[in-house]
Amino acid sequence: MIFWSVVFAIGAAQAALLAMALWRRPVNAAGNRMLAGWIALIGFDLAVKALYFRDPGPELIRLYHFVGLFPFLYGSLFYVYVRTLTRGCGFGRGDWVHLLGFVVALLPNLGTFVQDAAGDRALYLHIRNGGAWPGGAWLDVFLFAYSLSYVVAGLVCVRRYRRALLQRRSDADRMSLHWIDAMAVSQIVIWCIALTQFLFDIPWIDYPLIYGAVSAWVFVVGYLSLAQAPVAALEDPEAPDEAPPPAAIAAADDPRFPAVEAKLSQLMSSERLYREPALTIAQLARRSGYPEYLVSAVINRRFEGNYCDYINRQRVEAARACLADGDDARTILDIAYDCGFTSKSTFNAAFKRQLGLTPSAYRQQRAAGSASQRG
Template identity: 65%
Template sequence: MGSWSIVFAIGAAQAALLAAALWRRPINAEANRVLAVWIALIGIDLAVKAMYFNAPAAGLLKAFRFVGLFPFLYGSLFYLYVRALTQARALGWRDGLHLVGFAIVVVMHAGFFIQDRAQTQALFAQLLAGTAEPQSPRLDIPLFAYSLTYVIAGLVRVRRYRRALLQRRSDADRMSLHWIDAMAVSQIVIWCIATTQWLVRIPWIDYPLIYGAVSAWVFVVGYLSLNQVAVVTEAAPESKSVDPDDTSGDDEPRFDDIEAATIIEATPEPTRIDIDQAPGGDAPRIAAVEARLSQLMAQQQLYREPALTIGQLAKRSGYPEYLVSTVINRRLEGNFWEYINRQRVEAARACLADAGDARAILDIAYACGFTSKSTFNAAFKRQLGETPSAYRKRHARDEASDSSDA
């Protein structure tokens, strides 16, 4: 077990450093403190296992059994982390309800923890002699089900958050919590392997290997959590500035927030239209909103604003936000994020088809309002059926063929 002890020790050290960094990180502070506690518990778990597997001793048996109950905390801590991340609020005393599962299993094992030293040494001697540790699937299966329930509840919260974000922000891809999916899938995979091993006893999958996977998971969480951007937790009706902390993201997003914000602020305010007085019911009103949005996109090119929100667009249009949102969802085929990205793709397509535009594809994407390469490529291919580079090459060949024919 010496090699596994080294792996566990490395994982424990990584967890300690990561927990300290997350606790002090100002971005998403409340959520990161929950995550810091969670990672610290994993670090303690791995440290105890490193010591126990390196030099098994009766004095470590109770600690080893106690940290073995920590997985009853991991699912609930994942849920609390997601909730804090999407709501930006600290934990309260009522959140102690989510620790009930752990408290119950501790009480179930109370008889073992209050054993005297002689009883512990006798049990340890039995374990050394090859007697199987008194572990039952009746505990393992409820552990998996209990934790999986919390993970699913966390993913449901993430889905609702994403859906609301796509309705309000054109840069929703930068704050869509994709690392949460990776964290959840990793946990589910580890628990599936562990449960299968407990029930079937696969020869090449053993207890140390499972916690070796946990050690690797700590590294993954470290990378994902320290690269996360500031999460928007409430949608303000209007926004005149961009959060200075919300400038990092995937695929090297680069735009000048101050300069970009002035695109909207410099646009002259239109005359306010009282839509409730519009004749002819809802149809003329909706048509007027749709025409106004088309005008803003064609003439003022508001889609070039990387952090454009539906509140900003509604303000420039002169119509209420709820009506602008309704028109986009019902008449313009999709949510706000999809609508704005379609405008950006059309602008990028025109630039790529222009032989006189020698800019790099990524520069064109950023100029059209996209904030990441991956989002641009995905949106472009979804809308036009080919990648930006293939589209540019095809148009270049077509122009060359037309020139030679002429």
């Protein structure tokens, strides 16, 4: 048990440091403060377990049992964190409803938390001899289903955010919350370990392993959360207040479509707006002189794709021309940045999707073709 006590203590120390760093981090401030509170709660949980596993006894049994109910909070806090991150708003009064699962878990255990020292000793001996904790097996089943449903709800929230972001920003990929996927998968792995421990009697899959995985998860969260890029809230302050007329949305075409299409083409070919890495559809609409909803409709109907696809096609075409130019000695990454891309991975993926080749393979192919023509 001393080994696990050390593991939990390390996890608790890491959680405390991470919570302080996240609380002070200016990027995604509302979401990071929500995450800091959640991580601090996990750190307290791990600290109590470190003390209990170092020296088990009836003195800590109530506190140990109390933090054992914290997982009822973790799934719902993950969802509230994701929602806060994508909407840019803090914890509100309506969010208290997401803590009801923890309240439900407390109810059958109230007697344990107010018992006297003799009750603590009796509970400790009961647990040490292999007895079950108060609440029964139904509480474990409810805990698993309740928390997992919130993790899934958080992932659905991320999916909706990504879909909306692709319609509004040209640099959506680098802000698409990939670290949230990793955090969610890590939690699901922990819950699977807990479910396996609950259903099967496998010697090395036990309760300490579950919280050993939680300690490891804190390190994963630390690495991912401190490296996160700024997240654009869905309620983008740059979005115009003008609401699209229902008739304009319902119509198969608007009489202004050809003019908007021509203007967009002119902005891309002459002014090369696609080179602006953080170009939003609101900014493009302002430059075009047309309402955002109309620009969006033209892109979706006339250019066959969402806003992000449309801008990236312009960027890929510009990069293709540069790569085909034998006199252009710049690196592929320099060309990608100059054309408006913000990362090598995004550029490579967009280029291969559009042309069927990686940028380096395309440049080599064009260079070989030019050499054979000269020969």
